[in-house]
Amino acid sequence: MANTNTSKSDKSSVLQPSLPAELYLDPVVYQNELRKIWYRQWIYAGRTDQLPSPGDYMLHTIGNQSIIVTRNEKGRIGAFHNTCRHRGSALCQAQQGQFKQGQIICPYHRWSYSLTGDLLNTPFLDLADANRNFSLYPVQCQSWKGNIYLNLDTSRSVELGETADPGFTVLNNWPLEQLKLGHSHQFELACNWKIFWENYLECYHCPGIHPELCKLVPLYKAALSTDRLDPDTELADAVGSGIESWTTTGKAISSPFPGLSEAECSAGHTFMELYPNQYIVAHSDYIRQVSITPLATDRTRITAEWLFSEEAMAGADFDPTPAIAFSKQVLAEDAMVNEINQQGITALPHRQGYLTPQEGDLAGFHLMYMKWMDIPV
Amino acid sequence: MANTNTSKSDKSSVLQPSLPAELYLDPVVYQNELRKIWYRQWIYAGRTDQLPSPGDYMLHTIGNQSIIVTRNEKGRIGAFHNTCRHRGSALCQAQQGQFKQGQIICPYHRWSYSLTGDLLNTPFLDLADANRNFSLYPVQCQSWKGNIYLNLDTSRSVELGETADPGFTVLNNWPLEQLKLGHSHQFELACNWKIFWENYLECYHCPGIHPELCKLVPLYKAALSTDRLDPDTELADAVGSGIESWTTTGKAISSPFPGLSEAECSAGHTFMELYPNQYIVAHSDYIRQVSITPLATDRTRITAEWLFSEEAMAGADFDPTPAIAFSKQVLAEDAMVNEINQQGITALPHRQGYLTPQEGDLAGFHLMYMKWMDIPV
Amino acid sequence: MANTNTSKSDKSSVLQPSLPAELYLDPVVYQNELRKIWYRQWIYAGRTDQLPSPGDYMLHTIGNQSIIVTRNEKGRIGAFHNTCRHRGSALCQAQQGQFKQGQIICPYHRWSYSLTGDLLNTPFLDLADANRNFSLYPVQCQSWKGNIYLNLDTSRSVELGETADPGFTVLNNWPLEQLKLGHSHQFELACNWKIFWENYLECYHCPGIHPELCKLVPLYKAALSTDRLDPDTELADAVGSGIESWTTTGKAISSPFPGLSEAECSAGHTFMELYPNQYIVAHSDYIRQVSITPLATDRTRITAEWLFSEEAMAGADFDPTPAIAFSKQVLAEDAMVNEINQQGITALPHRQGYLTPQEGDLAGFHLMYMKWMDIPV
Ligand code: FES
Ligand code: FES
């Protein structure tokens, strides 16, 4: 959160209260979060190259909403609720597939729709004079650099990228659009989705939890996630000397992406968050993006994806294992502490935790959350 | 629903709204349905010949209510809540069994009751002067043609057969009372109980979902469940020429029941619904009855029974497989679409579906439902 | 319940109503019980000799609260919520273990606490000037005769032993403090916790359910749990002639504890209840204590412990099997009727059960319960 700052004097004395514990535990709050956040913000659904041809589709779930994402004859990707306008049957069951001959056919009574969601045909019935629209329920769908994003809020109150921190432009020099999905890894955590973000947003836990990561980034060994959080630190927000990328060896798995600046290369990592659902970590040789799906107050699904350049992947000796294994290890280390964090906050006398100066970025996340939820600060 | 009709002009233009989606999804609505419908209407519990002798009993469950159905010394079948009047212990655990010596004995403190539910004996205690009635909680119980029905509403506000459509008399010529249970099949569906009824009440889905059934009944191939729904149809509500019954071969599995009229024989099927819990399909050679038990907003148990004449079953070459296999196939085809219908109606923008003229019978079912639930139309 | 009595005239005529059935079925009532009873009363957590050395700890769960019980350097046993004061992580995962070097270290960011719960160290942070207390959340902890008890209510509104019936003094002559845990047995019951207590508090069920126990105690064969409940009984509240203890053989498994009076020896059993969580049955040769943990409206965990003298256990021919097997059999017999009692009370017409004079002790338990719950009688 670029707009959060702390002065040196704060550091030694005052801790700020964190969010009230009930916001992580109450099923009513969770339902409100779906309604006020997850059904209003942009949600990552996959890569455009997962749908190479017109009629290709995949399903994506947000909360309890099942969405069809499909590419139409003009090559444009769009999205609809997975619900027939007749009596409401789900249209698709398979997680991915192909609509033949440009028709989405309901399996129940065989009403059919075009790839843009218009009602095409109603067997045994002439709806020509019906003055009502029976198109599929639309879902907002946009793509950015090959990433597909959905938004269930058709009032278009939030623009894609509005919640990006520090903004889409920070990744301008990365060829994300051309990268290919090399590996993905999905798992569930027994914690609230906000606990996952909080853990991501601070490195106060890094010295104790991520020994290997700390070897790559001296700033993290000093318990800081960004040099902004301590005005006195002389440590840069960058990998240490001799380190090329976030891998088990510290060496890059391929040559750097051509368009990067020298600073971007030597930093070793560039972060972008797209609240509430995704963060992207761009290295000089690969990009890792992680998306977050809430399942219940105390249940969250994490999907991590590793993207590489086509040229690198085509190389005879290409081995992404050092990159994949490294970040899987970090994710597993965080998983453990995320789950015990959820366990501990159920204590009756625990109103809320406290944020140290090193955790200043959490305060910004909390402010955004309170605003989304219409909770006065 | 005999009283529902649609004119030709409706057919080509106007669709009627179906029930609001929340009525299939909201657990509070489900609890109201138990209270206002399932605990007030008559519910099929089994066949009288499952209890041949006095003292024989079986348990039946309606919602979360466990009921003992038993035959008393006078041969009459009655029913009681499976609850002792002392401290409320369940009286029976086994799904069926025999009360020895005309006594229902509570396993906890051994209070005993007669087969008519009167308190007989309280060990270590003289209740002779107690001015309070400790009889078992009664449940209304009536039988019709060998079928046992229960009603938890002791105020007797609904008579057995009151919700039968078109009425008990339609089966007058079938010897249902003498038939024997040849096969039964129970399974659970991941859908609301009303979705099962709606599917049963229309054949708009038949051409796409039931190809074999459509071969037997030309009307169904035309997407009509009864000729009443389309004034212009020349198709009869009957099996096609050369078809004798609903079997995999189209041939009857035995000679027709003796009392049937020629029309009843040649129709090939006669339906009776006993809302909300059962429908009966009478063929010339067998009867199939299906009962519906709600388990949750999105969970329903279906019990199908096939009944045959004792004479036919005694035949050396009797083989009911063509009848049983045929209707199991139809039930399985409907199961699939019932479950995807439930899935699809959860979409946030989906207020309700629409009924085509071919689905006119659903409107009658919905009206009855709204009245039961005291929901203004 | 020593203060409950019934006159002869009651016995033959009037039954008192028991508690309303909804108090055993309603999840809201269950949450209120946690808050008003289980989080305010003293709860048994184990034996002091399970924590022999400073730094030894065990976890104990009350409702959804996880508590650390540990022995400090001064040898005193104390308890804390298993929650870090920083961001609320659980401190311990293992059910028992050892805090090294007198430090409870949070696994998340490594804040550390002393064995008395004081904050010791916060890495990368100087909290010297923080004018706020970051000690672990305290839980009241006391021991009595080697039994550790916890109380989540820090307002100390209830004293340990206040709910003991007939009081701690009844066990004055037993060397409970010196006894050793010889065996323990834990199991879950599909019933409300109050149903377990009610079963414990009456022997009206004994003749039918506990034939072996009735052979040991003639009073129980007469369906009385104490001679107080029937003014006319000539039966003593004691084991029968020739019976030494509650064992499968009726013989004691070791010589009697030295300090017992002759009456205590010959009675064969002395009971003490510590509501709402424990009862203790002291025999001349062993003590059995049973504790009760509510898990849901219809789910209860039972933990039974058998304690013997160290001398007896050291004997070459010591065999506790007759004692353990006997009471496990009684517990299993009660388990069956407790579970069917829970099943039966769900019947819609069942408002409540009735108490016979033999069940007079339940009325006292119910009065105490109503007072705890602030329900007007
Ligand atoms: S529900 Fe889709 S066509 Fe009927
Ligand atoms: S509960 Fe049935 S006799 Fe006591």
Ligand code: FES
């Ligand atoms: S949560 Fe315990 S040290 Fe941070």
